[in-house]
Amino acid sequence: MRRFAALVLLLALAGCGGNSTGRPAPASTAPPEPGAQLHVEVIASGLQDPWDIGFLPDGTALVDQRPGRLALLADHRPGALVHPVRADFGDLLVKGEGGLLGLLVHPDFAADRRFLTCQTHQVGGKAVDVRVGTWRLSEDGSRADRVGDLLTGLPLNPSGRHSGCRLALAADGALLVGTGDSARPDVPQDRTSLGGKVLRLNIDTGAPLPDNPFISSPDPRERLIWTFGHRNVQGVAPRPDGQVFIAEHGPAYDDEVNLLRPGGNYGWNPSQGGTTSGYDESVPMTNLHRFPDAIRAVWSSGDERLAPSGATFLTGPQWGRLDGVLAVATLRGSKLLLLRTAPDGAVREVLIPPELNGTFGRLRAARQGPDGALYLSTSNGEDDKILRVTTN
Secondary structure (H helix, E strand, C coil): CCECCEEEEECCCCCCCCCCCCCCCCCCCCCCECCCEEEEEEEEEEECCEEEEEECCCCCEEEEECCCEEEEECCCCCCCCEEEEECCCCCECCCCCCCEEEEEECCCHHHHCEEEEEEEEEECCEEEEEEEEEEEECCCCCEEEEEEEEEEEECCCCCCCCCEEEEEECCCCCEEEEEECCCCCCCCCCCCCCCCEEEEECCCCCCECCCCCCCCCCCCCHHHEEEECCCEEEEEEECCCCCEEEEECCCCCCCEEEECCCCCECCCCCCCCCCCCCCCCCCCCCCCCCCCCCCCCCEECCCCCCCEEEEEECCCHHHHHHCCCEEEEECCCCEEEEEEECCCCCEEEEEECHHHECCCCCEEEEEECCCCCEEEEECCCCCEEEEEEEEC
8 A cells, every 4th residue: 555645736825715817826736745544445346426425324325326226335344245225216317417416314314214315307308407305215225215305496407417416414403405507607696596506404394494594585495595606516515613615616627615604605607797698617616806705715726627526524533634634536636635624714735645546537425434434436437436445
């Protein structure tokens, strides 16, 4: 196993993730940092585009796959048996970036065996919306039955583009839903649309929470909004202290990591303020010229296109000097980013472990398991894998 000689890519002070043109301050480099090792194990293979991972109380794990498949991993060790889970996905639209997306195990799973999924929904072959559904897993884990829809009406492009939809449970128990803008120009800044947003709702009822920033709005959709002005949210990472970070795709530049502030506008506006009917991707990711109060990214990729995806915080003494870093999987970048963040959310440095730098292809999901290890999924389209990452 190679030493964890993490390369320092960027020393990022708070606020330098993007400037008025949407481009970051130039990256700086430093000598490799000596230290511990990362240990990467393949625990399952033979999957197709696994989008998310959910851990169950008995030590098994649910994995959903974008074409509309559920699997149950028997354990967390290399060579874990992969059992198919029967479920009816007859209403699933599998096209482009659409399909079976985020997954979250309900915190009361031990009592009622519920879990949630995001999926793109069609009727008669026609794209309708992106929705969050609730399921119940059978006692033997062989079947999942749809209980109902918790949230509907997220905009869906017929091509499947920018379908977004990552689920996370906040420290206060709120359900967070990161959504894509469906590649429609007016959606990110339209607070009557659920696209290009982070939504905050009750995980059992789907109702907006009473302290949401727009709870007094007459529009029921606006009452669900926590933040807006996003392009395509792919990772939602709550920190134990209550802060929430997201990873989102930029166009051909400026992939971002953002720290969420209730009611915040993150500045994506491909309609140029309604002056064009087209989806103009030449505008800045965080358009401070049009929106001077837009919230700057805490980190931006600049001209490098990485396509960040799942994100989670690594916590616990087993991580040593990596305790508290934000782990972000990347698709196009085919690498893992480890972001050291200050208490105020500022990103101090970004590390790339060589053990996960182009070694497994595209990385999609990132979840910390109940054993404290980091679990990643690959998204290469065939013979995809679930990886278990620890330190030695």
